[in-house]
Amino acid sequence: MSPTAALRLAPLAADADALNFCATCAFSSACLDQGYDKTRLNELHILVDHVGPLAEGTHLFREGDPFEAIAAVRTGTVKTYVVDREGRETVLGFHLPGELIGLSAISRDRYPCNAVALEPVALCRFSFPEIATLATRIPGIQQRLFQLLSEDIGKASLLLGDFTAEERLAAFLALLVRRYRRRGLSGNRFSLPMARTDIANYLRLAPETVSRLLRRFQDLGFVSVERRFIEISDEKGLLSLAVHVLRN
Amino acid sequence: MSPTAALRLAPLAADADALNFCATCAFSSACLDQGYDKTRLNELHILVDHVGPLAEGTHLFREGDPFEAIAAVRTGTVKTYVVDREGRETVLGFHLPGELIGLSAISRDRYPCNAVALEPVALCRFSFPEIATLATRIPGIQQRLFQLLSEDIGKASLLLGDFTAEERLAAFLALLVRRYRRRGLSGNRFSLPMARTDIANYLRLAPETVSRLLRRFQDLGFVSVERRFIEISDEKGLLSLAVHVLRN
DNA sequence: CACATTGATTGATCTGGATCAGGGACCAGG
DNA sequence: CCTGGTCCCTGATCCAGATCAATCAATGTG
Numbered sequence: 017m018s019p020t021a022a023l024r025l026a027p028l029a030a031d032a033d034a035l036n037f038c039a040t041c042a043f044s045s046a047c048l049d050q051g052y053d054k055t056r057l058n059e060l061h062i063l064v065d066h067v068g069p070l071a072e073g074t075h076l077f078r079e080g081d082p083f084e085a086i087a088a089v090r091t092g093t094v095k096t097y098v099v100d101r102e103g104r105e106t107v108l109g110f111h112l113p114g115e116l117i118g119l120s121a122i123s124r125d126r127y128p129c130n131a132v133a134l135e136p137v138a139l140c141r142f143s144f145p146e147i148a149t150l151a152t153r154i155p156g157i158q159q160r161l162f163q164l165l166s167e168d169i170g171k172a173s174l175l176l177g178d179f180t181a182e183e184r185l186a187a188f189l190a191l192l193v194r195r196y197r198r199r200g201l202s203g204n205r206f207s208l209p210m211a212r213t214d215i216a217n218y219l220r221l222a223p224e225t226v227s228r229l230l231r232r233f234q235d236l237g238f239v240s241v242e243r244r245f246i247e248i249s250d251e252k253g254l255l256s257l258a259v260h261v262l263r264n
Numbered sequence: 265m266s267p268t269a270a271l272r273l274a275p276l277a278a279d280a281d282a283l284n285f286c287a288t289c290a291f292s293s294a295c296l297d298q299g300y301d302k303t304r305l306n307e308l309h310i311l312v313d314h315v316g317p318l319a320e321g322t323h324l325f326r327e328g329d330p331f332e333a334i335a336a337v338r339t340g341t342v343k344t345y346v347v348d349r350e351g352r353e354t355v356l357g358f359h360l361p362g363e364l365i366g367l368s369a370i371s372r373d374r375y376p377c378n379a380v381a382l383e384p385v386a387l388c389r390f391s392f393p394e395i396a397t398l399a400t401r402i403p404g405i406q407q408r409l410f411q412l413l414s415e416d417i418g419k420a421s422l423l424l425g426d427f428t429a430e431e432r433l434a435a436f437l438a439l440l441v442r443r444y445r446r447r448g449l450s451g452n453r454f455s456l457p458m459a460r461t462d463i464a465n466y467l468r469l470a471p472e473t474v475s476r477l478l479r480r481f482q483d484l485g486f487v488s489v490e491r492r493f494i495e496i497s498d499e500k501g502l503l504s505l506a507v508h509v510l511r512n
Numbered sequence: 513c514a515c516a517t518t519g520a521t522t523g524a525t526c527t528g529g530a531t532c533a534g535g536g537a538c539c540a541g542g
Numbered sequence: 543c544c545t546g547g548t549c550c551c552t553g554a555t556c557c558a559g560a561t562c563a564a565t566c567a568a569t570g571t572g
Binding site for chain 1: 346348349350352354356367368369370371376396397399400401403406407409410411412413414415416417418419420423424425426465468507508511
């Protein structure tokens with residue numbers, strides 16, 4: 017598969033393995049939660065294409081590519097970003113296992129940004145037209161799609177307000193912990209999949225500022241950082257710095 | 265109607281007037297565009313509740329209110345915002361005629377923010393559960409809803425990147441022009457419905473900075489500002505300042 | 513009318529975080 | 543082993559925009 021065509025639609029492969037995984041992914045779990053029968057679940061699974069693993073650095077799509085599919089991250093981390101004409105990069109988000117990519121493309125016919133694997137990535141790919149058609153027959157799917165789209169609207173919270181660098185980075189880390197934990201992964205001890213520069217471009221900071229703040233958080237005893245490895249030793253402390261951003 | 269319950273569902277009033285207006289609003293225009301027959305259009309219109317006019321300062325909903333309906337602005341301007349525990353306000357957006365409010369509440373059962381009328385406002389209100397049900401029967405409606413939700417995901421573009429105050433304010437004004445024009449309103453000469461403070465809280469600036477920049481834009485000959493009235497005399501000029509933000 | 517209130521403007525000063533500059537740690541390839 | 547290339551860290555300086563402060567214009571209000 018060519019590097020830039022990971023979300024290009026391929027012949028469907030609804031094998032036992034894909035089916036098994038997809039019982040844990042966003043859509044089919046919506047079905048299971050609501051007790052849909054096996055026949056309907058199969059209707060869903062036939063739409064799912066199991067992609068990857070894709071090597072670090074592989075682009076899932078690039079800005080302007082025709083929109084064909086959305087995807088759920090199965091393993092690994094995906095960065096979405098845009099680049100301005102001066103070559104400066106704005107990171108739009110990081111997508112961890114269990115999270116969706118490509119929702120913002122639904123309203124256009126092209127992807128509005130780039131998506132790249134930060135580490136080896138496996139995906140569940142869904143043809144959007146097909147899943148939308150299915151959604152007209154299975155209300156649970158439609159409802160879940162509305163929910164997922166709506167969730168994404170409010171996602172940028174830590175970037176909206178006029179917060180300090182310290183508040184934004186603390187919130188970023190605290191949210192990472194929460195997101196990993198929600199998916200059953202280790203929340204307090206993990207490897208940051210993205211470079212300092214990526215964090216900086218996401219939080220609108222200089223990479224130097226990210227470095228200095230991580231050092232400060234470590235001096236405060238909230239985390240310990242060793243290259244890309246981070247251990248959250250005082251989550252409460254982090255949350256207390258992030259309280260204005262997270263508002264709870 | 266009580267001030268804080270403007271989006272509370274009331275007995276449906278699908279009178280001739282509402283029906284006439286709603287031929288211009290987001291959902292029914294989706295139907296008309298796709299040539300749906302009159303029977304189906306009536307199915308849609310029966311769900312629409314025609315609200316207002318609501319006086320300036322009236323809250324359509326407050327953070328934490330139970331989510332019941334989304335709404336399209338018919339006339340006037342609505343500001344959505346959140347307030348942190350120190351009382352500082354973050355403006356999430358301004359909603360002009362033809363634009364939707366409440367989409368970010370779909371994924372929860374409560375509104376995640378406040379919405380207030382900045383000038384007298386008239387709305388089209390839709391019960392979300394009912395329109396979702398209708399969407400399972402009319403694919404055009406479902407598709408339009410997916411589109412509208414998806415559009416909102418990418419909306420925050422001018423707040424994401426690390427742009428200068430000048431770039432953000434120029435982009436804000438240029439987008440206002442574009443949004444008014446799209447709805448057939450005068451794009452080059454209009455009244456800013458929001459206070460300087462609101463613009464500042466939206467763009468993460470101090471109100472003083474907004475004042476100074478408006479003055480600078482005036483000195484550059486791009487606009488002329490007189491209290492809340494603004495005339496865009498050199499749109500190209502504004503766009504040239506905003507080019508990094510708008511990326512086209 | 514005088515008087516208070518609210519929003520906008522302008523000037524003076526301060527500062528958080530960017531930028532500039534220099535190293536150091538780690539890894540890959542030869 | 544060395545060597546070049548990333549990525550990361552740390553210190554010194556600088557500046558865009560915040561903050562502080564004063565004034566002014568417009569709109570009530572009794």
